[in-house]
Amino acid sequence: MKALIIEDEPLVAKELNTKIQAITRDIDVMEVLPSLKTAKRWFMENAEPDLIFMDIQLSDGVSFELFDIYKLSCPVIFTTAYDEFALRAFKVNCIDYLVKPIDEEELKKAIEKCQGIIQNKISTTFDIQQLIKSLKDGNAASAYKEKFIVNVRNTWIPVNTSEIACFMRDYLNYLFTFSGEKYILDFATLDEVEKLLDPNKFYRANRQYIIHIDSIKSVQPHENFKLTATLKSPLKFEVDISREKAPAFKKWLDR
Template structure:
């Protein structure tokens, strides 16, 4: 199976190539394209691959624009640091998505799904048409994201508004911390479940153990190895690390 990667972050592209080789040694990476301009030129000169890995936000535009110039029928796996494009609604047919940093198990599932699809009738055009319609007419945020979480305190249920939550932390159990410093246990198995319910405009998955609210961040300290350390505002004052691989995407999210 021949594939092309469209990704403008060199380190992320190399890491994705390595992970692909570990989970699917039959996938041959034909090329890594680092911009929309380069991608347009490549598709004018080459036949479409069996599979596409596409970052959404590139340095010179949005990768969706390729579908306005080329009729592509191959499966597409979008890779993105945050899901403001509502890709979650389209984990169907020839479209899949992976949030950065790409999880190896999720990568394997996505490739297996595309491999199965290639053995059947391609359905990408209809899926992409639906996706483009959603991008033009996005659903209201209230229908996508959770407005409050219900926590249990001494056998009583208490609502906590999502806008009052500074961060979510995984430490054997899942906890939420409010801006005022209150801590509650959440009845969710994984942070992934919680992340699905949050507006990525305000919440960021800093690492495997935490999700932080943009307004809870007091300072950001860069390290020589390009990792970042976030210090949250008082009364929390806790620190959360952002990996070197996620640092560029975090910076784009934070300074938008």
């Protein structure tokens, strides 16, 4: 049985592969894909495997996007940090999920279930689409990125998204915390960052800034109908908002 692991945490992927091999020799893990981008490319160049182990929240997006592009019919075991209670209702016949850290006994049961699906040639497409719709409709907030990993002097530091006051583009991308700490962000564009953020909490003010609603100290309107948002200390950045964006920004701010 050919399998694929889609997981952006190398240690988690390695541990999962080790546990799979300890449970059964019938599964050959063809490849470990570390991002949504590499997964999209892989499916363009390869036939779908017999089984997929898939993390829901990847560093560059949500893995559900793959099902918007490709009609995958193989069984999928989602590996996720979602709360188990929130996902219990979605544990349908042709899909399983494992809450991190992955329990070996639960992994064994999930594999056996998927082996039965493959042997009986049961289609899983409908169940996958139902799961995606239910999660997007009922648990949309959970799909947003909870942490960003920054590199400081060759050391990885996790920064909670809830601690981030704003993202800024200035040759490189940076994130600033509410306490004023500044970190370089390893993303090509702020467009990529924006897709991972809860739009109820973060607003794309302009090409240079994405700001958290709680970072705003005041907003100054101008005669030309543009706005200037001043962020709270210690940042004190002045962020311009265009005339075109002003009505939407006011609606976003005025809850």
